[in-house]
Amino acid sequence: MIKAMIVDDEQSSIDLLQWLAGQYCPEITAIQSARSVQEALPLIRSFRPDILFLDIQMPHQSGFDLLTSIEQWDFEVIFTTAYNEYAIQAIRFSALDYLLKPLDEAELRKAVERFKAKKIYAPAGQLLFRNFIQNIAAGNKEQFKLALAGTSEVKYVLLNEIIRLQAESNYTHIFLTDKKLFVSAKTLKEYDEILQGHKFLRVHKSHLVNPAHITSYEKQGLLVMSDGAEVEVSRRKKEYLQQALSGNR
Numbered sequence: 001m002i003k004a005m006i007v008d009d010e011q012s013s014i015d016l017l018q019w020l021a022g023q024y025c026p027e028i029t030a031i032q033s034a035r036s037v038q039e040a041l042p043l044i045r046s047f048r049p050d051i052l053f054l055d056i057q058m059p060h061q062s063g064f065d066l067l068t069s070i071e072q073w074d075f076e077v078i079f080t081t082a083y084n085e086y087a088i089q090a091i092r093f094s095a096l097d098y099l100l101k102p103l104d105e106a107e108l109r110k111a112v113e114r115f116k117a118k119k120i121y122a123p124a125g126q127l128l129f130r131n132f133i134q135n136i137a138a139g140n141k142e143q144f145k146l147a148l149a150g151t152s153e154v155k156y157v158l159l160n161e162i163i164r165l166q167a168e169s170n171y172t173h174i175f176l177t178d179k180k181l182f183v184s185a186k187t188l189k190e191y192d193e194i195l196q197g198h199k200f201l202r203v204h205k206s207h208l209v210n211p212a213h214i215t216s217y218e219k220q221g222l223l224v225m226s227d228g229a230e231v232e233v234s235r236r237k238k239e240y241l242q243q244a245l246s247g248n249r
Helices: 011-024 037-047 061-067 083-092 105-117 125-138 189-193 234-246
Strands: 002-008 028-034 049-053 076-081 097-100 146-150 156-159 162-168 172-174 180-185 199-205 205-209 214-218 221-227 230-232
Touching: 002 011, 002 037, 011 028, 011 105, 011 221, 028 037, 049 061, 061 097, 061 125, 076 105, 083 097, 083 125, 083 172, 097 105, 097 234, 125 146, 125 156, 125 162, 146 180, 162 189, 172 189, 189 205, 199 230, 205 230
Parallel strands: 002 028, 002 049, 049 076, 076 097
Antiparallel strands: 146 156, 162 172, 162 205, 172 180, 199 205, 214 221, 221 230
């Protein structure tokens, strides 16, 4: 049983999301809605939703204003937004979730499944949101902090603090410059998608590396990283890697 709340200034968006949830998300057994921050705040306190579907852009007060008005929350936030590459990148870096408008039943279904899988995020929601606000304010994607979500904690790192990422079943081992290892509950594929456009190189199905931490490349197919680790380069990735290292990518 999941209680959901929708905050959106457009009634048509509320109606569509309610209909999609009713058709495709049987776990959602109760839905309430509000069309402004002022209307939403008392309803959140009384209804106590498990998921808050929150429109980012609303007149007078935004979805961000709503979250900063709440002292403490124990619900999952799923932003609903029109496409904005910079904002979406900041959301993903902060381990928060979002749905693009116009809403799609398959993406809504996936979002609900992600909610069911990630029990840590709701208690950490305010810290994740704070990191998101800092990322938005940074003005430069290279200064974003990446929220690494583990099974019992969330760690925030700059990209230059990440040496490499290695797949371990459905988890990812992340090797950091402070010689610490962080085990993330996200898959390497998810990190590969998040880090698109940030120069990280997928050199093997199990390895994603930060080229800034490559100290040498052995032609037989081994990368030596700044922490001394040797990373295997798959045969089909060798040309791709050579082009990337020579600046042709």
